[in-house]
Amino acid sequence: MSILINKDTKVLVQGITGRDGAFHTSKMKDYGTNIVGGISPGKGGSDVGGVPVFNTVEEAVKATGANASVIFVPAPFAGDAILEASYAGVDLVVCITEGVPVQDMLKVTPVLKQNGTKLVGANCPGLITPDECLIGILPAMIFKKGNVGLISRSGTLTYEVVNMLTEGGLGQSTCVGIGGDPVSGLYFIDLLEMYENDPETDAVVLIGEIGGDAEEQAAAFIKEKMTKPVVAFIAGQSAPPGKRMGHAGAIISSGSGTAEEKIKAFNEAGVPVANEPGKIPGLVKEKLGI
Amino acid sequence: MKIHEYQARNLFRKYGIPVPDGVVCHSVEEVEKNVPNDEKLRVVKAQVHVGGRGKAGGVKLAKSKAEAVEKAGQILGMDIKGLTVEKVLVADAVDIEKEFYVGLINDRNSKSVTLMASAEGGVEIEEVARVSPEKIIKMSIDPTMGLMDWQARKIALQLFRDPKEMRQAAAILVKLYRLYVETDSSLAEINPLVLTPDKRVLAIDGKMNFDDNALFRQPEILKMRESTEDEKKEIEANEKGLSYIKLDGNIGCMVNGAGLAMATMDMIKLYGGEPANFLDIGGSSNPQKVVEAMSILLSDSNVKAVMINIFGGITRCDDVARGLVTALQEINTDIPVVIRLSGTNAKEGLEIIREYGLPTVSTMSEAAQKAIELSNK
Numbered sequence: 180m181s182i183l184i185n186k187d188t189k190v191l192v193q194g195i196t197g198r199d200g201a202f203h204t205s206k207m208k209d210y211g212t213n214i215v216g217g218i219s220p221g222k223g224g225s226d227v228g229g230v231p232v233f234n235t236v237e238e239a240v241k242a243t244g245a246n247a248s249v250i251f252v253p254a255p256f257a258g259d260a261i262l263e264a265s266y267a268g269v270d271l272v273v274c275i276t277e278g279v280p281v282q283d284m285l286k287v288t289p290v291l292k293q294n295g296t297k298l299v300g301a302n303c304p305g306l307i308t309p310d311e312c313l314i315g316i317l318p319a320m321i322f323k324k325g326n327v328g329l330i331s332r333s334g335t336l337t338y339e340v341v342n343m344l345t346e347g348g349l350g351q352s353t354c355v356g357i358g359g360d361p362v363s364g365l366y367f368i369d370l371l372e373m374y375e376n377d378p379e380t381d382a383v384v385l386i387g388e389i390g391g392d393a394e395e396q397a398a399a400f401i402k403e404k405m406t407k408p409v410v411a412f413i414a415g416q417s418a419p420p421g422k423r424m425g426h427a428g429a430i431i432s433s434g435s436g437t438a439e440e441k442i443k444a445f446n447e448a449g450v451p452v453a454n455e456p457g458k459i460p461g462l463v464k465e466k467l468g469i
Numbered sequence: 470m471k472i473h474e475y476q477a478r479n480l481f482r483k484y485g486i487p488v489p490d491g492v493v494c495h496s497v498e499e500v501e502k503n504v505p506n507d508e509k510l511r512v513v514k515a516q517v518h519v520g521g522r523g524k525a526g527g528v529k530l531a532k533s534k535a536e537a538v539e540k541a542g543q544i545l546g547m548d549i550k551g552l553t554v555e556k557v558l559v560a561d562a563v564d565i566e567k568e569f570y571v572g573l574i575n576d577r578n579s580k581s582v583t584l585m586a587s588a589e590g591g592v593e594i595e596e597v598a599r600v601s602p603e604k605i606i607k608m609s610i611d612p613t614m615g616l617m618d619w620q621a622r623k624i625a626l627q628l629f630r631d632p633k634e635m636r637q638a639a640a641i642l643v644k645l646y647r648l649y650v651e652t653d654s655s656l657a658e659i660n661p662l663v664l665t666p667d668k669r670v671l672a673i674d675g676k677m678n679f680d681d682n683a684l685f686r687q688p689e690i691l692k693m694r695e696s697t698e699d700e701k702k703e704i705e706a707n708e709k710g711l712s713y714i715k716l717d718g719n720i721g722c723m724v725n726g727a728g729l730a731m732a733t734m735d736m737i738k739l740y741g742g743e744p745a746n747f748l749d750i751g752g753s754s755n756p757q758k759v760v761e762a763m764s765i766l767l768s769d770s771n772v773k774a775v776m777i778n779i780f781g782g783i784t785r786c787d788d789v790a791r792g793l794v795t796a797l798q799e800i801n802t803d804i805p806v807v808i809r810l811s812g813t814n815a816k817e818g819l820e821i822i823r824e825y826g827l828p829t830v831s832t833m834s835e836a837a838q839k840a841i842e843l844s845n846k
Contacts, residue, residue: 254682254685255685255686278682279682280653280680280682280683280686281575281653281655281680281682281683282575282612282650282653282680282683284580285575285580285581285582285612286612286613288580288581288612289611289612289613316782317782318781318782318812318813320813321782321812321813331728332728333726333727333728333729333731334726334727334728334729334782335724335725335726335728335729335780335782336726336728336729336731336732336780337728338780338782338812339729339732339780339811339812339833342780342811342812359727359728361575361577362575362577362580386728388728388731389731391577392577392578393577396578412732414728414729414731414732414735415731415734415735416735416738417731417734417735417737417738417744418731418734418747419716454739455732455735455736455739455833455834456732456833457832457833457834
């Protein structure tokens, strides 16, 4: 087991003929991800590195039985790409695209709910179940199979932490980058619940950021519902209010969303918060008694 | 993106939300020229992108044209929280019977546009939310249906008893929602929305922010952008694919990825230093981007040391190292630079940096400590 994806996941790539789409398709295939098709309207019938290209997601799903899709289309069209995948019945949609307008995400949200689609992102690095399936742009070589789940709002910081975990002998069950936008798909709580129910996950690392109150909600959920240990880190402790730190979601506004509030909430839920990324593996080991 | 009050008022007007008459003036001469010569009570308001103008003395009443000119003279050029006032709005003052607050925001939790309203207008709504949250009415809006008339009436009924007043307020809410959605706004507030003694409902002050990600399809909004010097630097960086925010410290940071960049700033602070900026160079190892990032960094005269923190994922550290060396050769600065590379091909990357003759470190905390040490020399 694992969460969301495994060796049986069949993946489509929306925007497969673009530069990023084509490049990461080959990377994902190299890792062993089962890429069954790509979508590029008007280019159906061709192929990209041996992957058949379809005009619509619907056609691709019918032809391949795909149950996941990863989106590399440019920001103005990403909202529509998510909708297309959702209406085609894809279970899991992963949107890598950065800079999607918030209003587009707001329009997408009720449709996902209605169709029962799970969305990861937008503006995210994707997710991986080591040795089974990688969807997105994560650097494969740093991951190692194991029993630690990881959820993160950021990209390279996630890689940094994963690398430390792996070097510290802590492999991962599934790692999910949920993205840094203010309105996105699956959030901390959704994933914490999945990890809690996943027999292959024994501990969870949660990497949060300033802005919003998703971390506070996660802390409340952990306190009430989680039996497995969670270790956290919050980026942006030194960020001034009112400034957007790269991620559209990472902004402290009117006294809420500060690192102090998040750390306090986690501490009250019995979740240790590392004061620097390097301390995370040690805290996980402590919690696991190793 | 933020706009000024007078710009928000113009948008309100365009969408049929009633606002008192007023003119925006860049100089005392413009006030002389544009304000009618009468004894009308007016309010002269500084137009700056910060809150708390009133407390800072940036809002003054004027009983005549002559007084308006005088007050504008006092406000123009004034410094409010580090920003110089370059223009004032001279608007008709209205008699107020009661003040309200209405606002729209993108709510992360409900993943919808949320309408907020309160009978406690005219003050900081955050303060009301903190002290007495029950005084704020909230409603999530379905993006497919928009704000329906009955919903607007339902909210308005909680603020106004009289049916005529209620209908005016409901109409304003529907128009505000339309404006919000059509301009890709991320915040639209009327504070205060007022009831006058002659029972008119008017927007006295307005604030609007817009989603930066949607500016590509909002050319009219983009035209309203006015930036401070610091913001100009940030926008210039953005156009080059870099994300830069100037801060007050003396250790320049260059990092790939926003989360890691924030964590790097935190680390500097943790070890007793002060970051000079947030700078995310994104995923590319293109030397030109590094050159541009370095020149933006070093244009800040406070910078005494630079910490470069790269985690190679898809991008390889040896590529990044080559980019850095090319960039550093081109820039040729005396400011000490600490480079930390980790991840894919880090060993090869560090080798390239060492050959070039720069000190390298392998962990973030070492890099932060080294940069702080160098900045103190």
